[in-house]
């Protein structure tokens with residue numbers, strides 16, 4: 001059921017908006033039956049069918065999120081593991097990143113552009129793989 005409020009054109013109702021991805025105030029613009037109500041979002045002006053604020057749309061969004069999770073590549077999963085470690089890391093222990101330094105796995109670094117990062121892998125003498133909040137990056141080391 002929609003609500004106990006009387007449905008009439010021009011009335012304001014709370015409804016889910018696909019564009020705003022949440023419940024916003026909508027104005028009823030057309031009514032065919034209780035199930036077929038067209039509303040206009042006051043936040044983004046999009047016209048769509050009425051979706052109850054706690055209704056199907058949210059479930060659909062949750063499903064989509066789950067589907068995305070399942071499709072993670074092994075590399076993305078690996079990155080996520082490191083991102084988690086990063087969140088638990090103590091920023092005070094991080095050392096400022098410098099190309100001329102040498103690093104070992106698990107070193108916590110502070111980069112002036114990417115922020116806090118953890119050395120995931122030593123790729124070679126000159127290259128390291130570091131995970132930052134925005135993802136995995138290859139950085140240089142031992143440069144003079």
Ligand SMILES: [Zn+2]
Pocket residue numbers: 017018019020021024041042043044045046
């Ligand atoms: Zn909207």
